[in-house]
Amino acid sequence: MNKLSSLFALAALSAVVVAAPVRADDVKAGDLVISQAWSRATPGGAKVAGAFLTIENKGTAPDKLVAVSAEIAGKAELHEMTMDNGVMKMRPLEKGLVIEPGKTVKLAPGGYHLMLQDLKGAFKEGEKVPVTLEFEKAGKVAVSLDVQGVGAQAPGGGGGMMMKKMPDHSGMKM
Numbered sequence: 314m315n316k317l318s319s320l321f322a323l324a325a326l327s328a329v330v331v332a333a334p335v336r337a338d339d340v341k342a343g344d345l346v347i348s349q350a351w352s353r354a355t356p357g358g359a360k361v362a363g364a365f366l367t368i369e370n371k372g373t374a375p376d377k378l379v380a381v382s383a384e385i386a387g388k389a390e391l392h393e394m395t396m397d398n399g400v401m402k403m404r405p406l407e408k409g410l411v412i413e414p415g416k417t418v419k420l421a422p423g424g425y426h427l428m429l430q431d432l433k434g435a436f437k438e439g440e441k442v443p444v445t446l447e448f449e450k451a452g453k454v455a456v457s458l459d460v461q462g463v464g465a466q467a468p469g470g471g472g473g474m475m476m477k478k479m480p481d482h483s484g485m486k487m
């Protein structure tokens with residue numbers, strides 16, 4: 314009995330430890346959790362920037378990211394990268410991005426991304442850039458992008474679990 318209950322206590326404790334890392338900059342909106350929102354510093358005069366984030370749907374129904382906007386950008390779109398005859402191209406996601414229940418969708422270099430265009434100012438490393446996501450069900454959600462260095466491939470600063478060497482998509486072949 315004693316042994317069993319201490320086992321339970323241990324199990325409960327480890328469950329808490331595993332469940333805990335909802336980081337301070339995770340944003341909850343209904344059943345969605347948005348985390349690791351980031352972008353890159355824009356080198357001199359660049360007018361466009363890609364932005365990336367992770368969306369988890371903890372609910373039982375799908376939701377859809379339908380639009381994005383940002384004060385700093387004259388225009389913002391949802392994009393995806395695809396390979397077309399060996400050439401990496403991007404195109405707008407006209408129908409939005411569905412987040413299935415129980416699934417996590419990651420916007421990352423080489424795949425889905427937010428495209429911020431007609432920038433009114435530069436992104437500087439270490440700054441935060443507010444953007445507004447619009448979901449079909451969860452509605453408008455404000456998040457802030459952590460601006461990383463110019464060549465960053467991952468959000469960084471998030472602790473030891475991140476892979477340091479992400480493959481550079483510019484050399485990607487399919």
Ligand SMILES: [Cu+2]
Nearest residue numbers: 392403426428
């Ligand atoms: Cu793009």
